[in-house]
Each structure stands twice: as structure tokens, then as C-alpha cells.
Amino acid sequence: xxxxxxxxxxxxxxxxxxxxxxxxxxxxxxxxxxxxxxxxxxxxxxxxxxxxxxxxxxxxxxxxxxxxxxxxxxxxxxxxxxxxxxxxxxxxxxxxxxxxxxxxxxxxxxxxxxxxxxxxxxxxxxxxxxxxxxxxxxxxxxxxxxxxxxxxxxxxxxxxxxxxxxxxxxxxxxxxxxxxxxxxxxxxxxxxxxxxxxxxxxxxxxxxxxxxxxxxxxxxxxxxxxxxxxxxxxxxxxxxxxxxxxxxxxxxxxxxxxxxxxxxxxxxxxxxxxxxxxxxxxxxxxxxxxxxxxxxxxxxxxxxxxxxxxxxxxxxxxxxxxxxxxxxxxxxxxxxxxxxxxxxxxxxxxxxxxxxxxxxxxxxxxxxxxxxxxxxxxxxxxxxxxxxxxxxxxxxxxxxxxxxxxxxxxxxxxxxxxxxxxxxxxxxxxxxxxxxxxxxxxxxxxxxxxxxxxxxxxxxxxxxxxxxxxxxxxxxxxxxxxxxxxxxxxxxxxxxxxxxxxxxxxxxxxxxxxxxxxxxxxxxxxxxxxxxxxxxxxxxxxxxxxxxxxxxxxxxxxxxxxxxxxxxxxxxxxxxxxxxxxxxxxxxxxxxxxxxxxxxxxxxxxxxxxxxxxxxxxxxxxxxxxxxxxxxxxxxxxxxxxxxxxxx
Amino acid sequence: xxxxxxxxxxxxxxxxxxxxxxxxxxxxxxxxxxxxxxxxxxxxxxxxxxxxxxxxxxxxxxxxxxxxxxxxxxxxxxxxxxxxxxxxxxxxxxxxxxxxxxxxxxxxxxxxxxxxxxxxxxxxxxxxxxxxxxxxxxxxxxxxxxxxxxxxxxxxxxxxxxxxxxxxxxxxxxxxxxxxxxxxxxxxxxxxxxxxxxxxxxxxxxxxxxxxxxxxxxxxxxxxxxxxxxxxxxxxxxxxxxxxxxxxxxxxxxxxxxxxxxx
Ligand SMILES: Cc1cc2nc3c(=O)[nH]c(=O)nc-3n(C[C@H](O)[C@H](O)[C@H](O)COP(=O)(O)OP(=O)(O)OC[C@H]3O[C@@H](n4cnc5c(N)ncnc54)[C@H](O)[C@@H]3O)c2cc1C
Ligand code: FES
Numbered sequence: 001x002x003x004x005x006x007x008x009x010x011x012x013x014x015x016x017x018x019x020x021x022x023x024x025x026x027x028x029x030x031x032x033x034x035x036x037x038x039x040x041x042x043x044x045x046x047x048x049x050x051x052x053x054x055x056x057x058x059x060x061x062x063x064x065x066x067x068x069x070x071x072x073x074x075x076x077x078x079x080x081x082x083x084x085x086x087x088x089x090x091x092x093x094x095x096x097x098x099x100x101x102x103x104x105x106x107x108x109x110x111x112x113x114x115x116x117x118x119x120x121x122x123x124x125x126x127x128x129x130x131x132x133x134x135x136x137x138x139x140x141x142x143x144x145x146x147x148x149x150x151x152x153x154x155x156x157x158x159x160x161x162x163x164x165x166x167x168x169x170x171x172x173x174x175x176x177x178x179x180x181x182x183x184x185x186x187x188x189x190x191x192x193x194x195x196x197x198x199x200x201x202x203x204x205x206x207x208x209x210x211x212x213x214x215x216x217x218x219x220x221x222x223x224x225x226x227x228x229x230x231x232x233x234x235x236x237x238x239x240x241x242x243x244x245x246x247x248x249x250x251x252x253x254x255x256x257x258x259x260x261x262x263x264x265x266x267x268x269x270x271x272x273x274x275x276x277x278x279x280x281x282x283x284x285x286x287x288x289x290x291x292x293x294x295x296x297x298x299x300x301x302x303x304x305x306x307x308x309x310x311x312x313x314x315x316x317x318x319x320x321x322x323x324x325x326x327x328x329x330x331x332x333x334x335x336x337x338x339x340x341x342x343x344x345x346x347x348x349x350x351x352x353x354x355x356x357x358x359x360x361x362x363x364x365x366x367x368x369x370x371x372x373x374x375x376x377x378x379x380x381x382x383x384x385x386x387x388x389x390x391x392x393x394x395x396x397x398x399x400x401x402x403x404x405x406x407x408x409x410x411x412x413x414x415x416x417x418x419x420x421x422x423x424x425x426x427x428x429x430x431x432x433x434x435x436x437x438x439x440x441x442x443x444x445x446x447x448x449x450x451x452x453x454x455x456x457x458x459x460x461x462x463x464x465x466x467x468x469x470x471x472x473x474x475x476x477x478x479x480x481x482x483x484x485x486x487x488x489x490x491x492x493x494x495x496x497x498x499x500x501x502x503x504x505x506x507x508x509x510x511x512x513x514x515x516x517x518x519x520x521x522x523x524x525x526x527x528x529x530x531x532x533x534x535x536x537x538x539x540x541x542x543x544x545x546x547x548x549x550x551x552x553x554x555x556x557x558x559x560x561x562x563x564x565x566x567x568x569x570x571x572x573x574x575x576x577x578x579x580x581x582x583x584x585x586x587x588x589x590x591x592x593x594x595x596x597x598x599x600x601x602x603x604x605x606x607x608x609x610x611x612x613x614x615x616x617x618x619x620x621x622x623x624x625x626x627x628x629x630x631x632x633x634x635x636x637x638x639x640x641x642x643x644x645x646x647x648x
Numbered sequence: 649x650x651x652x653x654x655x656x657x658x659x660x661x662x663x664x665x666x667x668x669x670x671x672x673x674x675x676x677x678x679x680x681x682x683x684x685x686x687x688x689x690x691x692x693x694x695x696x697x698x699x700x701x702x703x704x705x706x707x708x709x710x711x712x713x714x715x716x717x718x719x720x721x722x723x724x725x726x727x728x729x730x731x732x733x734x735x736x737x738x739x740x741x742x743x744x745x746x747x748x749x750x751x752x753x754x755x756x757x758x759x760x761x762x763x764x765x766x767x768x769x770x771x772x773x774x775x776x777x778x779x780x781x782x783x784x785x786x787x788x789x790x791x792x793x794x795x796x797x798x799x800x801x802x803x804x805x806x807x808x809x810x811x812x813x814x815x816x817x818x819x820x821x822x823x824x825x826x827x828x829x830x831x832x833x834x835x836x837x838x839x840x841x842x843x844x845x846x847x848x849x850x851x852x853x854x855x856x857x858x859x860x861x862x863x864x865x866x867x868x869x870x871x872x873x874x875x876x877x878x879x880x881x882x883x884x885x886x887x888x889x890x891x892x893x894x895x896x897x898x899x900x901x902x903x904x905x906x907x908x909x910x911x
Contacts, residue, residue, distance in 0.1 A: 051795040066717060067782050069822055070725040086802060128801040129793045131849050133815040140805025158815060164724055165818060172790035179786040187779070210666075210771055239719040274690060276697045279721050387723065390746050393692075456795045508707050510700075554707055559664075560715050560772045563707060 003256075003618060003633045006417040007111040012639050013093075016115045019418075020461055024468035031056035033472035035219040036463070037204055039191045039246050041068030043163075043448060044431025045225030046170035047455025053177030055460060057467075060217055061174070062186045062206060064241055069171045072227050072239040073451060076163020077284035077384065079145060079155035080448040082120040087144055091152040093117045098640060100446060103149040103336055104411070104439020105592035105608065106642045107259070107616075109635060111418060112436050119457040120449050124156055126456060130169040134158050147444035148285055149336040149647075155445045160284050160384045166448055170455070189215075190565065191246045193485045194222060194253050194427060201427035202475050205485045207493075209565060212557040214486050214493075216477035220467055221426045223459065224250060225451075228410035228432035230263065232573045232580065233525070234517025236407035237269060237282040243569040244576050247414050247433050255422040256618035256631060258415035258435030260576065261584035264442055264593050265526050266408035267293075267340035270391055271360040280406040281391055283363070284384055285444040288333045290368035290377065291401070293340070295352040295361050297321045302352045312354070312362055312400045323347055331647040338441045338593045338606070339647060341405035345526050346604070348404075355402045364400035405526060409447060411438045411593065412583075415618040415633075419462035420454060423618075426466065430454035435616065440592025493557050496567050506550025509566045516543060516570070516577050524581050529597040533585040537578055541625070544574040579619055582628060589613045601644070610642050653688045654749060658702065660684065660714055660774070661761045667769035672871065674766050679773075681759070691750035695738060696721060696728065698749055716774040721745040723886065726821030729828070730774055731761040736825035736884050743823065743886045763824050765833035767871045778824050780870035781838060787866035788859040789842040791852050804850050817845040819887045826881035826889070832873030837881040839867050840897035841889050847900055857904040864901055 008019040026034065034057050038049040041063040049061040063071060083096040096117035101108060124142070128134065134156050135143040144153040158165035177183040188209040195203040195216070203218040229244035230236040251257045268283045296302045297319050304310040323343055325332045335343075344361045347353065354360050369377050374397055378385070385396050392402070414422050414429035416436055421428050431451040438446065475482075495501075507515075523536035547570070555561045590599040590606035591613070599607045616633040663679025689698050696718055703713035719727040723746040732738035733755075738747045752758060760774065768776040806814075818841070826837035843860050846852030852859070875894060882891045 047795075054794045065719055065725070065727060066778060067726075067822065069782070069785075070719055070727045072720070072725075074725045075720045075722050084801070122796075124801040125797055125799060126793075126795060129791065129797040129799060129851055131791045131814075131846050131851050133811055133818050133845065133849065134801075135815075136806055136808045136811040138808050140807050140811075141802050158818075161724065161819065164821075165815075168818065172785065173793075173795070175782065175786040176790045176792060178782075185782075187782075239725065240721060241719050273692055276690060276693050276701065278694070278697050278700055281722055387746070390742060390748065391694075393748075393750065460795065502710065508704055510704060552707060554710060555712050560775065562703075562713055562715055 001423070001620070001631055003631050004417065005109060005633055006419055007109065008418065012110060012114050015111050016118055023461055023465035026464050026468045028056060030472065032058060034058065034467050035060070035474070037217055037219040037222045038062070038225060039204065039223065040071065040225030040227065040431070040433070041174065042071035042073035042225060042227055042431060043167055043170055043451030044455045045071070045223070046167065046174045047452050048223055048225060048430060048459050049183050050170060050173035050177050051456055051460045052463070053180070053182035056182070059177070059183040060186065060219065061183055062189045062191055064188065064190045064209060066187055068174055068185060068187065069168060071167060072242050073163045073167045073448070075239060076448055077160045077282060078286040079147065079157035079162045079445045080123070080166060081147065081154050081445040082124045082156060082449065083117055083154060084121055084124060086142060087153045089152045091154050095152065096120060096154065099150050100437070100443055101439070101640055102645055103441055103443035105441055105606065105645055106439065106610070106614070106637065106640070107591055107635065108437055108439030110637060110639055115458070116437050116450055116453050119453045122457055123449060123452045127166060127169050130172060132158065132165045132169040145286055146289055146334060148288065148334045148340070149443040157286065160286070160381060163448060166452065170452070192249060192489045192568070194250045194424070195481050195485050196253055196424060197475055197479060197481045200425045203477065203482060205482070205489055210560050212559060212561065214489055216482040216486060218475050218477050218482070220470060221428065221463060223428045223430060224414065224433050225430045225455065226433045228413070229576060230407045230410050232516065232577050233407040233520045234514045235272065235277060235280050237266060237280050240279060243572070245569050245572045247429065248572040248576055250414060250422065250424065250427060252621050253424065255424050255427060256415040256620055257412070257579060258616050258618045259412040259583065260580045260619065261524065261587060261594055262411035262440050262592065263407060264337060264409040264411060265341045265405045267337055267344055267405050268363060268403045269406035270388065271355055271357065271402055271404040281387065282408065283388060283401060283403055285337070287363060287381060287384065290380070291333065291363040291365050292322055292367060293324050293333050293361055293363055294320045294322045295347045295354060299351040302354060302358065305354045306356055306358045308356065312364070321347070321352070328647045335647045336441060336443060341526060342595060344405055360402040360404045362400040363403045365396065366400070369397065409442055411435065411440060411442055415616065419465070420458060421462070421466070428459065428463065430459060440594055493564065496553050496564060497555070497557060501551055501553040504550045504552050506546070506552050508552045509563060509570050512543065512547050512551055513570045513573065516540065516574060520577055520580070524584050527595045527597050528584050530585060533581050537581045540574065540578045540581065547571065547574055575624060579628060583617055583619065586617060586630065587613055605644070608644070652691045652753065654691060654752060655687050656752065656755055657757050658684045658686045659757060659759045662714065662773055663770050664772065666771050669769060674769055677770060679770070689749055691748065691753065693749045694721070694745060695732070695747040695749065696745050714774060715772045718745055724821060726823035729763050729776065729823060731763060731828055733759055736763065736828040737886050741884065741886060741888070763828040765827045765872070767833065767835070768824060768827065780872070781822050781824065783870065784835070784839055784863055784866045785842065788855070788862035789846070791846060792855060806850060810848055814845045814848040817841045817848070817889065817893055820889050821887055823886065825884050825886060827872065829880040829884035830873065831878065831880070832876060834875045835867050835872040836875040836894050836897070837885060837889055839863050840893040843897045843900055844893040847896065856900060857908060860897060860900045860904050861908065
């Protein structure tokens, strides 16, 4: 298979506008003849469904929650980037492009990233027009804050609830189209397969999570906006329901999976407290604007803290190591996520971690409170401080927060071309579900930007170009391909609910999930090496075999069955986990969030190998226990010079 | 305070069959309270993690786990619900997912029920259908702009106090605790939060009359009760949405009715 990214010709800054002009259009009267399926109602999905409905297509939109407003995007805290340059601090589209490409450690496509930076400015206009209450200055103009990996202030925010407000904006646009009859919404519905007819995506199969009904939906194109797969680690900052199933089922039907091993471990999360823990909570990166990260210089002090004999306030100023400020003086506490996380791990590995587990570092606001007053800090971060106090039972205005890195975001995802189309014609992937814009590391506040860019400003054009070239004839859902796909799903469900499983004394679905997560975290987490990865691969295969032999389930299909829902998702994670390990093993370099211990500079920074690895790894599925085939898309850099990323 | 292990009796509403709406009234699907003794539950656990433990035990015994809604477990998606010991989201003013077992030191019996309201039929166990909220938003909880507006975001300055007030109203997570808290099962706090947010902002000005009329009409059609100003909704709202929103909505509504074009 030859991968064609379909990047338009011409100078970087003109590619998108030229491409828009060259694309074919569907005549307004014809749009209503085309049906489009949008799976997902997060920023990417809600924005796409609303925009396509406005244009006149017939849209069906699906989500597994009880309302589209609850998609995982709702949880994003810190903000959204845009190259508005309202602060007049030297920002520009080119700078946002450059920061993002560099932040991704030169493993993303120039053309995609430039387009993202270009449309970022329209996003803010759109959201304000929808009534998104962004933070404002006293003069009434929009306020900005800084995020990691940038030296300009370009992040727009709504308290610590930016994702919520952006999603509610998109949800309101979606609601308007639902009322207008242009979008039909299916809640509590889980997509379980893509239907491919004559090489093109022509529909999906879903399970109604309340009745268990398996349903076929036919359309002219299918958009997967189903989010990331961080929950393969079991513990992550993702919502409990976030899963890879939609993307994975598409992968099994022939869509290549890009860069699966690129995962983002976020430096500022509330540390793990015990075995009962079901998820990890993020403390927004925006806190690093005012918080200072440190650990004790002396191992003895750290040990005393771990045993509860000392507290942070007992450690004198000269005995504290502000390690990010020390190592990266120009970015300091705002060093990018991959670097900050790795450094936190290093100091903890050296025995200087705090908290009772020793797996935590401090994020200290004492100086900021002294400088600006508690009221100012409360106004900026009040809800985050409250959340911290509720979970940890400690007052962060008085004691520094304890934080530790946690899985947060996945840069990898379905491979897509410049038009956001996967390797299956008519199947698109948007938002976190695709691999496209963040390379090997995502900068803060750029996932929200990408989700909305894809949904509001890219897909309405590129999808039109595809549909304009295809007849409006519909395929009935009694077509053999639909029936075959339905039968396969029913068989899988029947197997999971057969006596073998309901009468089994084996492990529960959650136990399998936790075990998989631990393997992933230990061997394919913040740092990786060849031996560990090989070991992990064997362990995952074993775990998967056991899962299909004895995982414990209960109940019927024809009801709301939470065990079955989870089992179907974990089954897919057990396949994805292996592919992540394979990809990490293949990539014999370190870049961004992918840190291979064998490849580091003398100072312990990631060492890329541009000569051999400046490619996107796109993997082809050949069967559950078969080897995968690797396809490479070479990354060509015409505008930026590849250098070692420095934040010193 | 240090971690402590708690033992208590957990009484949970179990309902296999969904409630049905027949001619506008609700037909119950049956159901009853079932008691589970809980042992050695850490005070550091969240309430939902305690339910996870119960569910793992039930599953191992081959029994059906308790169905409950949840997703973000960060207090922002509004998916979790639960009426715990007489309060929506339990004894603290937060969401159930942010409630920790440390709030139950010394408590011997914990009662867990679904939201009870005619407009929120039970789907199974503790899961209810809150589709009515979506339909109220669809009736008018938006500003009619298509994708692709060409107005610079800074073209209309909005005074900070106004923007902050809009933000406070917009903080609503749509969980339904206000309805569950109200003896009349009124949805006024939810509806007024959206009406207020959009009425406060210049962008929402043009549609403010029809918006409030349509949203209120839909609220009534869904079978929510009327507001008698007891303030239970505000007291139980995990996001501290203020009653002033209801007052603002009443003004908006009155003004719309007096000057309405939709007579
Ligand atoms: C705690 C947290 C904080 C964050 N903060 C920021 C931030 O400040 N700035 C930033 O830029 N980014 C942030 N991010 C990242 C960002 O929120 C996400 O990457 C982004 O919101 C993903 O949006 P999405 O539309 O791609 O997917 P999601 O919002 O995850 O939506 C996925 C949708 O797909 C549906 N779905 C999934 N699978 C199926 C299926 N099989 N069948 C049917 N429906 C399905 C779901 O129901 C949902 O509607 C944060 C992430 C987390 C976890
Ligand atoms: S689970 Fe999201 S608010 Fe409780």
C-alpha cells in the first residue's frame, strides 16, 4: 500500500486556501441527498455534526453517554490556543505553527500543523459568537494565559473549565440542528463496527446500550470523532468510558493506525493513592504559570517527608531543588509536558520524591500567593484548588500540592491524509481519534484547538469534495455487508455471555484491564527499552488468551449490561496494547513522549534519529494474533530546520 | 485526617425494568431497596469507588452489578447522579463522583436511590433518563449562528462583571440535582442558568424573547413541576448555581410575554 498524504502543492501559507478553492462543492439542493454518520459528540464530533447539518446534509450523530454534552472534552480545563496576537507579544500563525511542530519533536506533518495554526483564529471568533464566556480583562477584551512550550501568551480560557464551555458551545449548535431536524442524535449507543461496501465506508453497526439492540445505519460517509485511547493504561485522566473500540474496529476493517506508541504523560496530576483508585485527576497545566515545581535536595529530607516526620514547610529554601527552573532556565516551570514528566520521574527515581509513596513532587504556590495575594490565585484557579482539596483532603493554599505524571492524551490514532480521510475511502477520523497534528508530543491547549479545527473548519470542505464525486444512491441496511457485520458482533457478544464466561471463576473485566494497564505503564510508559517491550508483548498476548478463555461476565445482551460494555472495550484494548508495544519497539529513537532509554543524550534528553525515523509509522492489521505490517509515510520538512529541541 | 476503614450497611435501589411514560404519567417499573453489608471501606475512596468494590463482589458472585451513571469522575460531565441519604449527590455540596467516604465516618446506614422525578424515568437501578434536559436546550438554548461567522472575537467588548456572571451561570453541568432536590421536581434552576447566560451576553440579545418562551414551554411539556421558591435547588447544586438566575429568568419571561411577537 502506498500512503499518499495528499498534501497540496504550493507554499506552506497558501496550501489550505488553494486547496479549498480547488475542492469540488456539492450543490446546496443536492446536499440533502447525502447521509453522513458522525460517531462522537465531543469537540470534534459536535462541531462536525452541527456544521454539516447547517450545510444541509442529513446527519446522524452517536455517543455512548446519556447526552452529547457529556463527551470527554467537557473535562478539559486549561485552555485553547489561537494565534490572535491580542497581547501584541510577537505571536503569529507562523509562530504557533513553529511551536507546535517543534513541540511535537518534528514528527508531525508541516502542512497539517500550519493549517491548524491558520484556522485557530476563526475558532475563537466562532466560539464567542456562540456565547462561550471566555475570561476577559477589565476593559472587556479577551484575556490570555501562557501554556507550556510557548513564550507568548496565546491561550484563551474560561476559568479552569475551558473544555466544558467550548463543548457546551458546540453542543448548543448541535442542539439547534437537532431541533431543525438536520441531525438525528443517538445517545447511549456504542458503535461496534464500520461497514465497508465495495471498498468504501458506507455505514456502521451500533449497540443500543439500554436495550441491547444491534442496529445498522447506512450513509455515504462515516466520521469517527471518538477520542483517544489513554484508558489502555487503566489509570489515566480520561473519563471512565473513553475507549478505543470505534477506532480499533475501523482498524480491523482496514484503516491503518498511526504512531500508536505516542502517548502523553501529563506532569501535573494528583498522585495515585491506593489500589481502589479508578482514575487519575489532572491539575491543569495552567497552574504552572504560578506554581513552582520542586523536591528536597537531600534524600534524607525526602525520606522524612515520606514517613510523615516532616512536611514541605519544614524544608528550608536552600534545601529545595526547583529542578525545572534549574535545568531549563528560559522555560522554567513551563517546559513542555514530556520533559517535565520525565524530570519528575528522574528525581523520584533518585529517591527525592515526596508523599507517602515517594512518587510525587511539589507544585508550590507560596511565592505566587505572597506576590499576588490569595484572592488573585483563588480567582484564577479556585475550582482546581477546591477539587484538589476534595480529593487529597489537604489545603493547597497552605501546603504545596503534590503531583505526579499520569497518562493523559494519545497523539497516535487512525492514520489520515490531509483531508482527514483514513485509508478506507469515505471513513474520516477527527480530533484525538486521528494521529495527525501533534507529532510525538502535544503542547498544552492544542487538543481543543485541533478538535474544533477539524470539526468546524476542515471537514465541511474536505467531505464535500468527496461526496461531490460520488452518486447519491443509498445502500439498504439489508445489504450482505451489513448483515455480515451484524452477525459477527452478535457472535462476539454471544461468546462473551456464554456459560464459559458467565459460569467462569476467572478474573473480572476490571481485573484484566488493571493488569493490562500495569504492563503498559511499567514497560510502555514514561520510558521504554527493548527488553521490557519484548517482555510486555509476550505478557499482553498471554493476558489476551486468558481473557478469551475465562473472563468473568454476567447478564444478558437485551438489557443495560455494564459488564458487557466494559468487556467489549477491554477486548479491544488488549489488542491495541500489543500494537503500541510493537510500535515502541520498532522506533529505535527517542522523540517527544516516546523515550527509549537506549537513545538519549548525555544530559538525558530524548535523542532523535532523523535519518532513519522521520516517518509516520502506519500499521496494518492482519488478524488478532497475526503480525502487523508497517507502512511508512516519510515526513518532509521544507520550512523548519530539524534541530535538537531545546528549552534551556 | 488519617485514613480510616469503615463498615456500614449500604441500601441500594434495584430496579430491573425501566419506568414507562403512559399518557403523560409515569408507570413505575417496580424495584426495591436491597441491603449489602460493606466492610473495610477506606475513607480515602470516592463514593463511586466504593460502588465499584460492591460491583466487583457482585460480579464474582455471578450477580448483576448495580447500574449507575458516571463518566468523568471529576465533577464536570454531570453524568453521575444518586440520591444519597436524602440528598442529591450526598451530604456535601459536590457531585457524587467527588464525594469521598471520609464524609461518612460514623454513619451506619447509607441509602442510595435514583433521582426521583416524573420527567426523569428510571432506566435501570440508579440510572435515569435525563433526555428532557436535552430537549429543553434544543427548544432554544443556543445562539443562532452558523459555522463561519466573520466577526472578530474582540469586536464587541463585554464588561468583565457581565462576562463573569455569564460564566457563573454557564457552569451548570446539567446533572439534574436541582430537580431531584425540589419537592415539586422543578427544573427552573437548570433552565434559568442557560437563559441567564445567553441573556447576559450581547451575542444572545437578539433571540432573548423567543428563547425564554420556548425553553419554558418545553420545560412545562416535559412534566417538570413549578417553582415555589424554597431554594432547595440552590442549596444542593454541586456547582453553586445561584437563585438569582431564576429571578432573572422570571423577569425575562415576563418581559417576553408582555412584548411578545408570538401571541
Ligand atoms: C482532564 C483533561 C484535561 C484536558 N485539558 C485540555 C486543555 O486544557 N486544553 C486542550 O487543548 N486539551 C485538553 N485535554 C485534551 C482534550 O480534552 C481532548 O483531547 C479532546 O477534548 C478530545 O476531543 P474529541 O472530540 O476528539 O473526543 P472526546 O471529547 O473524547 O469525545 C469522544 C466522543 O466519542 C464518543 N464515542 C467514543 N467511542 C464511541 C463508540 N464506540 N460509539 C459511540 N460513540 C463513541 C463519546 O461518546 C464522545 O461523544 C484535556 C484532556 C483531559 C483528559
Ligand atoms: S462523573 Fe462526571 S460529574 Fe460525576
